[in-house]
Amino acid sequence: MSLADQMVDELVQEELAETQLLFLEPTSEDLSGRVLDVGCGQNHYLVDHFISQEVDVEGVDRLAETNGRIIGADLGKDALPRPDNHYRTILAHMFTPFYIACGPSYRLFAASDLSIAVEVRIKALDIMQELLRVLEPGGRILCSPTIIELAHQVPGAAMEDRENSVPPDLLPPAPLPIFEDQNELCLLTTAVTYES
Numbered sequence: 001m002s003l004a005d006q007m008v009d010e011l012v013q014e015e016l017a018e019t020q021l022l023f024l025e026p027t028s029e030d031l032s033g034r035v036l037d038v039g040c041g042q043n044h045y046l047v048d049h050f051i052s053q054e055v056d057v058e059g060v061d062r063l064a065e066t067n068g069r070i071i072g073a074d075l076g077k078d079a080l081p082r083p084d085n086h087y088r089t090i091l092a093h094m095f096t097p098f099y100i101a102c103g104p105s106y107r108l109f110a111a112s113d114l115s116i117a118v119e120v121r122i123k124a125l126d127i128m129q130e131l132l133r134v135l136e137p138g139g140r141i142l143c144s145p146t147i148i149e150l151a152h153q154v155p156g157a158a159m160e161d162r163e164n165s166v167p168p169d170l171l172p173p174a175p176l177p178i179f180e181d182q183n184e185l186c187l188l189t190t191a192v193t194y195e196s
């Protein structure tokens with residue numbers, strides 16, 4: 001098993017809805033349409049919280065069974081079984097593929113084996129592309145931790161980084177310009193500093 005796959009397997013910690021909301025900070029406008037919580041966890045705390053608030057929400061996680069509002073799927077392998085432009089808002093709190101592609105631990109991959117780092121980055125970008133497919137024009141992806149450097153690779157994406165900028169040594173070895181025609185996309189990150 002690669003170092004990257006090992007990290008995905010190990011990073012299964014779940015936070016209560018209140019904690020996740022501190023970082024994601026969705027507005028009432030974000031919650032007024034269909035919402036997807038990516039990597040919602042087996043306990044899907046945030047999904048349950050929003051169901052109790054009568055938000056039209058679904059969650060997806062590779063460790064969950066498909067049941068009611070929860071979609072069991074591994075986005076590294078499976079397409080989301082939803083049509084294009086389906087969701088107004090996508091929430092991703094500590095979603096592992098983004099975390100390892102963009103968080104401080106990315107430095108470890110790049111330093112130890114550049115090919116693993118590139119593989120990790122490409123997988124995260126593939127997943128991002130699938131999320132962008134199901135995001136409605138003008139919809140938003142709210143992420144924690146930061147996806148700012150991933151979003152730098154999305155031409156035309158409008159960025160807002162409210163807390164931190166990413167240190168230059170975390171930037172990818174080379175741009176991977178695989179996104180096109182996403183000009184209406186607005187990405188919002190709540191950048192959080194994590195200790196590696």
Ligand SMILES: C[S@@+](CC[C@H](N)C(=O)[O-])C[C@H]1O[C@@H](n2cnc3c(N)ncnc32)[C@H](O)[C@@H]1O
Nearest residue numbers: 011013014015039041061062074075076093096
């Ligand atoms: C660190 S946990 C965070 C769970 C929840 N969002 C929270 O903050 O409490 C990361 C979750 O992402 C899920 N995950 C990781 N890679 C995934 C993938 N490729 N497709 C779907 N879910 C994935 C894991 O199964 C895990 O439940």
